Amino acid sequence: MKEISLNILDIAENSVKAKASLTEIYVDELGDKLTLTIKDDGCGMDEQTVKSVIDPFYTTRKTRKVGLGIPLLKLACEQTGGKMSITSQIGVGTTVTAVFFKNHIDFTPLGDVTSSIVTLIQGHPETDxxxxxxxxxxxxxxxTREVRTVLEDVPLDTYEVICWIRDNLGEQYEAIN
Amino acid sequence: MKSLAELQAIKNRMKDKVVLREGSGDVRVVVGMATCGIAAGARPVLNAFVEEVNNGGLAGKVTVSQTGCVGLCQYEPIVEVYEAGKEKVTYVKMTPEKAKTVVEKHLRHGEVVTEFTPAEA
Structure with missing residues (x-):
């Protein structure tokens, strides 16, 4: 993955597939450290499954026998001297945490997070x-729960709404950069 | 700032259009967004389709959606076009520029862009 934002998009898709109603995505930057947390209230996994998702040859998919999402995230953070962890409980949800060190030469840039968030919402307008x-x-x-309250029955993947979300995030980023 | 008031205005404008949307979807554009697609550059391809279809006034007949792995990872980003009564068209190794061409030629004028299909690409 060329950007961590692409890992975010990819891993958050797992949450949606796990039937999460809310997927929380946190990026915390403090000094040299970047912590990514993706937390969902989806179906969760048992201990055995949590161990096996780190294996590239584990996947829930039927089309082929490789699942690279989690291994790629693990690689991306470990190559900066960081660490990835997964905690999960059946019926409660899953939390994936990855710690990166930004000054490491192998740190992948965070990239266009706004685009990943917009893509997630566009693809899954029914989840939050x-x-x-x-x-x-x-x-x-x-x-998106706040956005949904204003929109009532207008779907989140309405193009004007998607543009509003993109511009809103863009303006927030401008304000802190 | 993009305020919630602005969002409210969008909602008011869209309310009347919601009924219209339900009749749409003659043509479905599906972008592969699994790990393989994302790594190969599917995100900008998807965004290009969403933008071009909406800005080009095609939203009434075309819906753009996402799917998982199509099973041809080496050809990602893959885009499939489904049209009622017609055979599915698969475009491979897509880019945002190619997406624009597909919107103009295929979605607007009904001409399949064969150079982006697997036999040619």
Whole structure:
């Protein structure tokens, strides 16, 4: 993956597939450390399954026998000296945490997170996402539950809404950069 | 700032259109968004389709959606076009630029862009 934002998009898709009603995505930047947390209230996994998702040859997919999402995230953070962990409980949900060190030469840039969030919402307008990116300069946040309250029955994947979300995040980023 | 008031205005404008949307979907554009697709560049391809279809006034007949792995990872980003009564068209190794061409030629004028299909690409 060329950007961590692409890992975010990829891993959050797992949450949606696990039938999460809310997927929380946190990026916390403090000094040299970047912590990514993706937390969902989906179906969760038992201990055995949690262990096996780190194996590239484990997947729930039937089309082929490789699942690279989690291994790629693990590689991306470990190559910066960081660490990935997964905690999960059946019926409660799953939390994936990855710690990156930004000054390491092998650190992949975070990239266009806004685009990943917009893509997630466009693809899954019926589920909710909470996104919060905290830096030392401030915080960028979007909660689709709030957007949904205003929109009532207008779907979240309406093009004008998608554009509003993209511009809203863009403006929040401008304010802290 | 893109305020909630602005969102409210969008909602008010869209309310009347919601009924219209239900009749749409003659043509379905599906972008592969599994790990393989994402790594190969599917995100900008998807966004290009969403933008071009909406800005080009095709939203009434075309819906753009996402799917998982199509099973041809080496050809990602893959885009499939489904049209009622017609055979599915698969475009491979897509880019945002190719997406624009597909929107103009295929979605607007009904001409399949064979150079982006697997036999040619």
């Amino acid at each position: 996402f909470l996104f919060r990116h905290t830096t030392e300069n401030g915080c960028v946040e979007l909660d």
